[in-house]
Amino acid sequence: MDIDTHLYLVSAQVVPNLTPALDPSVAPRTVILLCHAGMRAQTEALTAVLKGRGISVEHWPIDDPWDLEHLQERVLELLARxxxxxxxxxxxxxxGTKPMSIAAYEVFRAAGAPIFYVHPELDRLIWMSPADRPNVELDNRLRLDVFLQAHGASVESAIGEAVPAARRExxxxxxxxxxxxxxxLKTLNWLAFKSEGVLRSPRLDEHSARDIELRTLIxxxxxxxxxxxxxxxxxxxxEEARFYANGGWLEEHVYDLVRALRREHQCGIQDLARSLQIVRRNQRDQPVRNELDVAFLAENRLYLIECKTRQWRNDRDQTGPGSEALFRLDVLADLLGGLQARAMLVSYHPLDKRVKRRAADLRIQVCDGAKLAELGGVLARWTGC
Known part of the structure; x- marks a missing residue:
């Protein structure tokens, strides 16, 4: 008898509950979600993605995700069908929680029903029972919009086109x-910033007008x-050109380097975009908007890159702009990508050593200042290309 139904244990780990459902070799017709009230947002997000792919979804609610006896009873009631x-x-x-996983495993094992586990880093479906089934290397079919939707965020707009040759140069x-x-570049940033909405900068002062480097740049x-x-x-x-001059060029540079990695190496980069405008809901169900400079998926893992051309000041304490950028990245990576997500801060200007130590503590990769010339290699090592 072919397997046509999967039971998924809802938790903050979204990808292992998504990749089996989207791989044609193991995809079910129906998914039943063992869920509780504390995971309502994750349940709704996963339901929306699965239904959008033509999979029937049923919720099987539980009262307490930590009560082993209650969990066993609920799974037994389900298997009776x-x-x-x-x-x-x-x-x-x-x-799921550890008790959810243990309870479901014990009940399924006793009933002789199939059980599998998804390796969180290798995207490999491992059959635990029966053990003689061959493991499955799951397809990297996720796209950014689907991945983010499964984590409770919708993409309002994004740029995914190739960079024109003249701009790339x-x-x-x-x-x-x-x-x-x-x-x-600081002067250019200021002039472009002052042009927002009118697409025309203030007149250059006498000093700037005589600046040979500025004239060369212009x-x-x-x-x-x-x-x-x-x-x-x-x-x-x-506005797009004004944004480019206001520092958007660095975002475009990073994006183009990731595109080159995807094109030239077999490193599993399956989707990427820049200037993503996303909306997610906070705990009070209010919309929260965020912008992601560069985001991509590789082996179903989310990579987020923040690009900054600003000069950093007052970074010697926990409230400086460099620290704020790191904490924002850390929070977004956790919310949008879970435990496996990775983040990087790319800065045109050097960061203070203390900020770099905080980045290391948060496991955020940094490429700043003169190291920008080596960014292609940094990205390759970071993604394992």
Whole structure:
């Protein structure tokens, strides 16, 4: 008898309950979610994703995820529906609390019903019972929007197109000249920032107008059609170009390097995007908006990268902007990617040593200052390419 139903134990671990359902070799027609009130948001998010893929979903509620006897009774009640054909339903023992997993495993084992476990890092489905079934290397079919939806966030907009050649060349030049362009880029950032909404900067003052490095930078931007210099002002064709000059070029650079890794190496990068605008719900069910500079999935693991061109000040305490950026990254990685998520902060300017130590404590990768020229290699090592 073929398995057509899976029992999933709802928990904060979303991916192990999602990848088996989306792999054609083991995908069920029906998923039953063993769930409790404390995991309502995760239950609803997982239900939405599964139903969106044509899978029937049923909730099997429990009162207490830590009461072993109660859990055994609830799983026994469920298996009673399959008493004549216990081989039709398989348990995914990966998620849930420890008592949920133990209770479900014991009941399924006693009934002779199939049990499997999903390796959280290898995306491998391992059959625990019967043990003679071959393990399954699960397909990397998840896309960013589906992954984020399963973690309770919806994507309102994102950019996933290739970077034009002229912009790619300009961006690489900017990244390669971190040393001599520091002050000049600060001026460009300020001019672009002041252009928001009007697409026209304030007039350059006498000092800036005589700055040879700034004029060289403006000429490079003009050649790539990012802006036009006229009447002592910067004129931008659209908001996207203004954002690029206001520091968005670093985001574009990082994104292009990840695209190159995906194109040139077999390292499992399955989907990527930049400038993602997402909405999620907080504990009071209120919408919270966040922007993700660069995000991608590799081997069903979420990677988040924050890109900063600002100069860092007051970073010697826990409330400085560098520390705030790290804590924001850490929280978002946990909320949107769970335990397996990884995060990186890419900074045009050097970070204080104390901030770097905090990044190490939070297991956040950092690439800053002159090391920006080595970012391609840093990304390759970080992703295992």
């Amino acid at each position: 399959f008493s004549e054909q216990p081989g039709r339903i398989a348990l995914n023992a990966t998620g 300009l961006t690489a030049w900017l990244a390669a000249n971190t040393g001599r362009l520091g002050g000049t 000429e490079r931007l003009e050649s790539a059609e990012v802006l036009r210099f006229e009447g002592g002002r910067l004129h931008f064709p659209d």
